[in-house]
Amino acid sequence: MMPGKTIRKTVPPAAPAERDVVAECALELRRIGDKADLRQRILNLIMKLFCPKT
Template sequence: MMPGKPLRKGAQQPPAPAAEQESIIQCALQLRKIGDILNLQQKILNVITKLFCPGT
């Protein structure tokens, strides 16, 4: 498999080692937490905007 070449439709990637999978899982969890925090901040900003700028 070449790095820049996409996989064929039916092709599967070889399974990653356990340590690599653990790293992938931890990375996904951290990205999820960051996304949740940013979403909460955006919701708070939207509420503040509606309170101080009711015409918009």
């Protein structure tokens, strides 16, 4: 080993249960983002209909 170099420790692979939790969390975050996007699109449409630019 060369001086000044550190040895990288390998990270053990995630357990199947942990992967399932991460996947479920990602799915929930995606749903929240989709709802927020839909809400913003509806608000933009309402603004265009009721507050037209002059």
